[in-house]
Amino acid sequence: MADRPDLAAMISPLGRALIEAELPVLREHGLSMWAYSVLLALGARPLRTQAALAESIRADKTRIIGVLDDLQRRGLIERTPDPGDRRARLLSLTEEGRRVRDSAQAGIQRNExxxxxxxxxxxxxxxxxxxxxxxxxxxxxxxxx
Amino acid sequence: MADRPDLAAMISPLGRALIEAELPVLREHGLSMWAYSVLLALGARPLRTQAALAESIRADKTRIIGVLDDLQRRGLIERTPDPGDRRARLLSLTEEGRRVRDSAQAGIQRNExxxxxxxxxxxxxxxxxxxxxxxxxxxxxxxxx
DNA sequence: TATTGTTATACTCTATAACTATA
DNA sequence: TATAGTTATAGAGTATAACAATA
Structure with a gap:
């Protein structure tokens, strides 16, 4: 027998439990986990394509489309066609999006x-x-x- | 902005990466992640029912049946009806099961x-x-x- | 009737492939 | 033709419900 549990055996369930702990806070803000990930990623820096965003949060690009639709409809992000290449969508947080992200993150980190x-x-x-x-x-x- | 990332945002992807790192080692031993979890749980102490085992590794009880079938067929665990209550199955590691578990765990912890x-x-x-x-x-x- | 283990079914999440529009 | 985004389809993983054996 080992003198300590495997790192993965400790870290992985702990990660799941921490995500569980986030859910009530996120729900108060009307955010799914993916939506919150998007707000965090766009907050770090605006991104030029949805594919780049998807990669930065390790998601499939087809998976975040519904999330982006919802965030845009609620005015938390902006998604405007790039004038230089109208295939791409420039992504950025709105002021309201920044506010919601900060409020959710404050609640999450308070518990942490x-x-x-x-x-x-x-x-x-x-x-x-x-x-x-x-x-x-x-x-x-x-x-x- | 917070002065550190959320714990969950650091821990959860790290857990996934550590599990990825385990997979090649487990594959060498012919073990799935669930099979390895079972060997670890039974090593800690033999268990009296499959339901108790499932709960201890946070799995659904229907989910581990195929895993137990395979481990038993390969002689890594024993699954004998409890003489006192023939509905239940007494679960324990065989010597070979212990050997495989230790070998896999050694490889995993070497990388860690x-x-x-x-x-x-x-x-x-x-x-x-x-x-x-x-x-x-x-x-x-x-x-x- | 309740419980253990099992099997069958349904559901959720995710990825793959096909489509539209721009380039 | 190649790429960004979208939609439709299929696949894996998981849980729920129904079943058989034993108590």
Whole structure:
């Protein structure tokens, strides 16, 4: 027997539980998980094509179309044909979209801070430092040789 | 904007990537992810019913039947009717099952140790300490009030 | 009647392929 | 012809409901 559980066996269910914890907050804002992912991705920087957006959130491009339709209808994003190439749609957050994203994220991180609050500050900082570094690794690096 | 990404946004994709990293190792041992989960759960302690096993790995009970069929056929687990209640099936690992589980887990953790090896020992210990504590929390505690 | 395990069915999510419009 | 976006179809994975055996 190993002296610790597999990382994946700890991290993967924890991720599912954290997503479960997000759902009530997102529901209050009328957002699905995909919709929230889109708002986060567009907030980081506006994107020039839906395909690029889909790739950045690791989704299939056909999967986000309904999500974009809904966000646009509700005035949270703008989707305008690129004048330079009318096949592409320029994507960006509206002010309202930014507001909804920030409000949802504040609610989510409030709960996450409650969870982290049970650990000593040093452990918390080290945990976040390692987690951020691991999360930034490209999947090929995680997969290994 | 928040000063860090949401925990879920970091942890959940990381979990998926770690599972991807496990797949080649599991494939070498002829194991699916569910089969490996079963071997791990039965290794911790033998279980008296399939329903209890399913619950312990957060699976539907109908979902693991084919997995158990296969593991039993290959001699990795034993599934014997409980003499005291012939409806139930006593589940346990065989010696071969234990061997396969240990070999697969060794391969998986070898790669995980490679990933952790890039961090200072202190950070690594703190990371695992916090991660284990979070993974041990019941989902209700993670969900919050 | 209730419970364990099983099988059959339906549903959800996701990806693949076909289509439209621009280039 | 190639590409961005969209729609329609098919596939995988999962859960729900019905069933058989035992209590």
């Amino acid at each position: 801070e409650r969870l982290l609050g049970r650990f000593p500050a040093d452990d918390r900082r080290a945990f976040l430092r390692v987690l951020r570094a691991l999360a930034d690794l490209p999947p090929e690096e995680i997969a290994g040789p | 140790e490679r990933l952790l090896g890039r961090f200072p020992a202190d950070d690594r210990r703190a990371f695992l300490r916090v991660l284990r504590a979070l993974a041990d929390l019941p989902p209700e505690e993670i969900a919050g009030p």
